[in-house]
Amino acid sequence: MSEHPHADAQAHDNHEGIAKYIYVFIALCILTGASFFTYSDAWPFHDQPKIGWAFMMAVSCTKAMLVVLFFMHVKYEANWKYVLTVPAAFMSVFLVLALVPDIGRRGDWVSEERKQHMAEPRAEATSADHQAASPAPDGDGEAAH
Numbered sequence: 001m002s003e004h005p006h007a008d009a010q011a012h013d014n015h016e017g018i019a020k021y022i023y024v025f026i027a028l029c030i031l032t033g034a035s036f037f038t039y040s041d042a043w044p045f046h047d048q049p050k051i052g053w054a055f056m057m058a059v060s061c062t063k064a065m066l067v068v069l070f071f072m073h074v075k076y077e078a079n080w081k082y083v084l085t086v087p088a089a090f091m092s093v094f095l096v097l098a099l100v101p102d103i104g105r106r107g108d109w110v111s112e113e114r115k116q117h118m119a120e121p122r123a124e125a126t127s128a129d130h131q132a133a134s135p136a137p138d139g140d141g142e143a144a145h
Helices: 005-037 049-071 081-104 112-117 127-133
Strands: none
């Protein structure tokens, strides 16, 4: 037994702390792989992009939560952290709910003059269509005419 009993406990805590950070790092790597999975041919929802977006948002929020909790040491803070985070979370949800309908319906109440100058929504073009529409650059970096 050591002369300083606290030194053994501190060394034990440091070892567990490093392992914890390695586990969080591995989890972040796996979640990053899950994000890239949405772009692979094995992703079953290519025809439904909103499912992919929702999945990517869930993965991103999970990664952000892990970083904040462990690398920013918020997990080990006192309970006052809820006084700061819970009202901010409610405010952010309220702000999103207030702005989404406004932005989503922004073209419903515009004047005829503005409608004439608004950009038209375009159909999603495939990469082959995009490459065929744009001329290939020649050796100088300019488009061939």
